[in-house]
Amino acid sequence: MANDIETSTIALIAKAGEIEPGKITRDTELAELEIDSLALTEIVMEIEDQHDIEIDLNTAEAWESLKTVGDMVDMVKKLAAAQH
Template sequence: MSDNVETSVIALIAEAAETEPGKITRETELSELEIDSLALTEIVMEIEDQHDIEIDLNTAEAWETLKTVGDLVDMVKKLIADQH
């Protein structure tokens, strides 16, 4: 399941950044992909739908705490684990 989470999050980010998923790693910073707050909000909403979780962050909080792709992946994995 963990790899599926990482793969799906990276795919969503790649789509929003209009780049190839293979060019994105856990260390990739969202800012270097030119992901703005609106795009991040859309990514978060899509992740919530895909994984049936609720990410309780407003856009400003998300922008402050989610700097890298890995930060987002880890948060999603924790929320999924907390549900089970």
């Protein structure tokens, strides 16, 4: 399941940024992908729907903590594990 989360999260980010998924790794910085906050919000909403989780990104600190694709994947994995 963990790899599924990583793969699906990368696929969503790639789709939003119109980038080949193969060019995105855990170390890829979200800022590098030029994904704005609106697109990131849409990605988060899709992730929530896919994994039946709730991601609280209402605070500036939460947004600041998402620097890389790996940060986002780890957050989703943690929330999904807590849900099950």
